[in-house]
Amino acid sequence: MNYKKLITELINNPLVTENDITLATEGHGDFALPCFKYARELRKAPQVIASDFASNLSERDFIDHVEVAGGYLNFYLSRKARVEAVLADCADKTSIKAVRAENAGKTVCIDYSSINIAKPFHIGHLMSTAIGGSLYRIFKYLGWNAVGINHLGDWGTQFGKLLAAYNEWGDKSRPLTLNDMLALYVRFTEESEKNPELAERGRTEFLKIERGEPEAVKTYELFKETTLAEVNKVYDRLGIKFDSYNGEAFYNDKMEPIIDELNAKALTEVSDGALVVKLDEFGMPPCLITRSDGATLYATRDLAAANYRADTYRFDKSLYVVATQQNLHFKQVFKVLELMGREWAKDLTHVQFGMVSYEGKPLSTRHGHVVFLADVIQNTVDKAKAIIEEKNPVLEDKDEIAENVGVGAVMFFALGTGRIKDVDFAYDKVLSFEGETAPYLQYTHARCRSVLAKGGDIGEVDCSLLTDDDSYAVIRHLDSYADTVRDSASKYEPSVIARYLIDLAQLYNRFYISGRIITEDKKLTFARLALTKAVADTLKEGMALLLINAPEKM
RNA sequence: GCGCCGGUAGCUCAGCUGGAUAGAGCAACGCCCUUCUAAGGCGUGGGUCGGGGGUUCGAAUCCCUUCCGGCGUACCA
Numbered sequence: 051m052n053y054k055k056l057i058t059e060l061i062n063n064p065l066v067t068e069n070d071i072t073l074a075t076e077g078h079g080d081f082a083l084p085c086f087k088y089a090r091e092l093r094k095a096p097q098v099i100a101s102d103f104a105s106n107l108s109e110r111d112f113i114d115h116v117e118v119a120g121g122y123l124n125f126y127l128s129r130k131a132r133v134e135a136v137l138a139d140c141a142d143k144t145s146i147k148a149v150r151a152e153n154a155g156k157t158v159c160i161d162y163s164s165i166n167i168a169k170p171f172h173i174g175h176l177m178s179t180a181i182g183g184s185l186y187r188i189f190k191y192l193g194w195n196a197v198g199i200n201h202l203g204d205w206g207t208q209f210g211k212l213l214a215a216y217n218e219w220g221d222k223s224r225p226l227t228l229n230d231m232l233a234l235y236v237r238f239t240e241e242s243e244k245n246p247e248l249a250e251r252g253r254t255e256f257l258k259i260e261r262g263e264p265e266a267v268k269t270y271e272l273f274k275e276t277t278l279a280e281v282n283k284v285y286d287r288l289g290i291k292f293d294s295y296n297g298e299a300f301y302n303d304k305m306e307p308i309i310d311e312l313n314a315k316a317l318t319e320v321s322d323g324a325l326v327v328k329l330d331e332f333g334m335p336p337c338l339i340t341r342s343d344g345a346t347l348y349a350t351r352d353l354a355a356a357n358y359r360a361d362t363y364r365f366d367k368s369l370y371v372v373a374t375q376q377n378l379h380f381k382q383v384f385k386v387l388e389l390m391g392r393e394w395a396k397d398l399t400h401v402q403f404g405m406v407s408y409e410g411k412p413l414s415t416r417h418g419h420v421v422f423l424a425d426v427i428q429n430t431v432d433k434a435k436a437i438i439e440e441k442n443p444v445l446e447d448k449d450e451i452a453e454n455v456g457v458g459a460v461m462f463f464a465l466g467t468g469r470i471k472d473v474d475f476a477y478d479k480v481l482s483f484e485g486e487t488a489p490y491l492q493y494t495h496a497r498c499r500s501v502l503a504k505g506g507d508i509g510e511v512d513c514s515l516l517t518d519d520d521s522y523a524v525i526r527h528l529d530s531y532a533d534t535v536r537d538s539a540s541k542y543e544p545s546v547i548a549r550y551l552i553d554l555a556q557l558y559n560r561f562y563i564s565g566r567i568i569t570e571d572k573k574l575t576f577a578r579l580a581l582t583k584a585v586a587d588t589l590k591e592g593m594a595l596l597l598i599n600a601p602e603k604m
Numbered sequence: 605g606c607g608c609c610g611g612u613a614g615c616u617c618a619g620c621u622g623g624a625u626a627g628a629g630c631a632a633c634g635c636c637c638u639u640c641u642a643a644g645g646c647g648u649g650g651g652u653c654g655g656g657g658g659u660u661c662g663a664a665u666c667c668c669u670u671c672c673g674g675c676g677u678a679c680c681a
Contacts, residue, residue, distance in 0.1 A: 341679045485629040563645045
């Protein structure tokens with residue numbers, strides 16, 4: 051319910067706009083209007099203005115009373131009416147449906163995860179995967195048509211090297227694994243330093259792939275399939291989905307028209323043998339289109355990809371969930387597209403996130419300073435299992451619940467704080483199951499379900515029984531759910547929802563402890579069960595947006 | 605050098621489209637399970653919101669400046 055708007059209408063003064071209404075500080079009602087800013091124009095003291103507004107209020111059924119305190123006019127809403135409205139909205143989803151109606155027909159492309167073929171899936175990939183996967187769900191939830199794109203790193207000379215290494219040392223008698231490929235690649239890098247002939251072999255093998263020689267392509271496809279098969283297991287555990295796996299290889303034949311167009315529009319020039327688009331007047335270094343040897347670059351592929359997505363999906367927004375390191379790259383690409391006259395260039399956004407390090411040092415596959423995502427998940431799941439054995443050994447489906455709790459903990463680690471901050475991965479953080487964590491949310495949800503199961507059917511609810519401070523605090527928070535999800539989408543920031551859910555769980559737990567829900571008093575029991583149900587449903591829906599499952603029991 | 609981002613309690617963070625006493629979690633200490641899930645709740649201690657200017661009735665929030673840290677800065681992605 052948009053009370054700010056209602057209050058503004060109630061005051062009905064041209065000076066007062068909706069944005070002037072603020073949430074009241076603890077102990078000062080629900081909403082407040084600070085009247086200081088009108089003092090100059092009205093030539094009156096703020097307190098006087100507040101009292102004037104108060105005495106001129108029109109019909110006000112949703113307000114219980116107002117109070118003038120200092121220069122503030124405080125609004126105390128009619129709690130009973132608000133409880134009714136919130137419980138009704140939780141049940142029929144009116145406000146969420148309204149948001150969906152606004153967004154119907156809109157399309158958003160989300161480029162996320164974007165892993166490299168033949169490279170291990172480590173915690174460095176967690177952020178893009180989790181943030182993108184969450185945004186994918188959030189946008190869908192809000193009525194958008196979302197297109198999830200895994201822009202695979204499946205092209206480049208490293209595949210020639212890997213092919214050479216595989217032909218030389220690969221064990222063809224058993225199925226290839228991701229670890230084998232990593233080992234082969236490392237060995238190749240080491241040995242080719244001593245043996246230049248080997249390095250040359252890498253280049254010629256890549257040429258074979260480029261030319262489409264069947265033998266080479268077959269092995270290259272094997273690398274790709276092997277990687278995807280393993281990585282998909284992780285995606286499945288995390289609940290991550292994609293609609294397209296078109297990556298670098300896919301755009302190989304789509305760059306030439308872009309280069310031709312850039313040349314035709316006289317945007318390019320040759321500099322030190324390379325073809326570039328100069329961006330000096332925009333305060334940026336030039337955007338490299340082709341190398342001096344004629345090879346295309348990262349930017350070239352992204353220009354082609356952006357065009358392809360625009361043509362194919364007709365997006366209203368296109369997001370790139372990529373680390374902040376690539377800030378300049380995207381600025382350049384977006385600017386070049388704008389210079390090419392693409393009116394949709396304004397709809398492209400680099401959704402950047404901070405760097406992931408491990409024990410204070412940057413991650414490095416080559417130096418073995420990596421943490422594999424599958425291992426992290428397994429560790430959190432194992433710990434969840436151990437806690438279940440300790441606290442609730444009679445629980446059914448222990449493995450499934452441990453899986454949900456462990457994966458949830460990993461997701462919350464990635465999505466719980468603002469994405470722009472750098473994060474240092476540490477096991478004690480992901481393995482923490484108390485306080486502001488996914489297990490806390492899941493626990494609260496399971497607690498709700500448990501009470502609901504015991505409480506049975508909910509009869510007619512008397513909303514006046516939920517106007518005490520503990521109950522009303524929960525209601526008030528539930529009231530901002532739809533706005534919170536919308537805010538999270540507009541900021542491309544899943545952590546907004548994470549914070550919201552933590553607060554909701556805290557408020558509910560306080561309510562839960564403050565008195566019994568199921569009592570002899572039928573009417574009171576129904577009212578409290580209704581509140582519990584609203585909280586449980588909201589927690590579950592909100593967690594799903596963060597890729598966190600909500601088990602019924604734990 | 606220039607550009608982007610961060611700097612809030614011992615630690616991890618929220619608040620940053622300006623509003624009333626700056627909030628959580630973790631860690632520390634002290635309480636609360638014969639009663640609906642203690643993965644929970646309550647309480648105590650803990651803050652020059654990096655520093656300095658400015659704008660304003662009012663600044664963690666806006667502007668300027670400065671320090672510290674991360675990242676980027678043409679043929680990797």
